[in-house]
Amino acid sequence: MFVYKSRGCTKYPLDSGKEDRMSKFARKLAIKTAAFVLSAVIAGGSVAAAGECAESLNAQKGRSEPAAALYKVKEGDTLYDIAREHQVSLRDLMKVNNLSGDLIRPGDNLVLPEKIKTAKYLSRGISREELMLLARLIYAEARGEDFEGQVAVGAVILNRLASPHFPKTIPEVIFQRCNRVYQFSPVADGSINLEPDEKAIQAAIAALSGRDPTGGALFFYNPELSKDQWIRTLPVLTRIGNHVFATCS
Known part of the structure; x- marks a missing residue:
């Protein structure tokens, strides 16, 4: 039998008499340990290493649930x-x-439930007010459309934002006028001020996250309602629901 030193693994031989005494001591220690573990199990307890217990307690002390608003x-x-x-x-x-x-x-x-997380689109310099303005336009223009159709309307606004031919902020794009005529009818008729529902808000978030079902459209119109002949001359990219989505010629 050898006893190993923890550092350098130096081994020290023991004489046979000490080995016998050590063996008897080890057997007694093993019996006592087994009895202790058995009693702990019977009592419904659990045995853990001291380090694990300390780690668990520290984790519990450091853990705190966020207070509900x-x-x-x-x-x-x-x-x-x-x-x-x-x-x-x-x-x-x-x-x-x-x-x-x-x-x-x-x-x-x-x-109070958790507010809409805005980290993804705030990183693009978009404020919550601009998000809600975009959602209001989507709701006013496409509240009768499915989710994909609403995202498509939001994507047109963001495509204009990225185009050199349109203003550089969401409010400026939405409230833009050409020859004193608003680009979007909800601004002219006041329906831009309607409160958007959750679906429109989520559609705005999806558009701000980069989703674009239109493939880069800069214009949209309802062919059943629009009387503008010029917009009908633009190259059509796709049709989603009741809206036709087009780009510059």
Whole structure:
């Protein structure tokens, strides 16, 4: 039998008498250890290395759940107003509070759902206000279209933003006028001010993330409604839902 030194693996031979005493000691220690483990198992406990226990405790001490944001309902509040004020969707607000209707009472505490994450598009220099403006235009222009059709409308705005022939900010593109005529009819008729739904907001986010079902279109129109003859002369890229998407000739 050899005892090994931890550093350098130096070995020290033991005489036979010491070996016997060590063997007896080892057997006794093994029996005591087995008895301890068995009692711990019977008691429903668990045995772990000291290092593992310390690591687990430290992890538990350092772990803290983020506090939920709460809103205390005031007299005259409605769910719609609360959702709008805190820029969360009405559907999510009802869902996290297990509400099946719009009845709320003053003094109630409502959990506010997490706001839309904006990191992806903020990195492009797009503010939340610009996101919501884009969502309002999408909603006003294409609220009757499917999701792909709504993303396509948002993509046209961003394609114009990237084109040298159009303004360089989302508000300037949306509110642009040529010969005193707005480029987008919702700006002229005021429907740009309608509150967008969650679908339109998600379509705006998808467009801002680079999704473009149109293949680079700079124009769109509804051939059933548009009376502009010039726009019909532009090269058509695709048709999605009720809209035709075109580019410059």
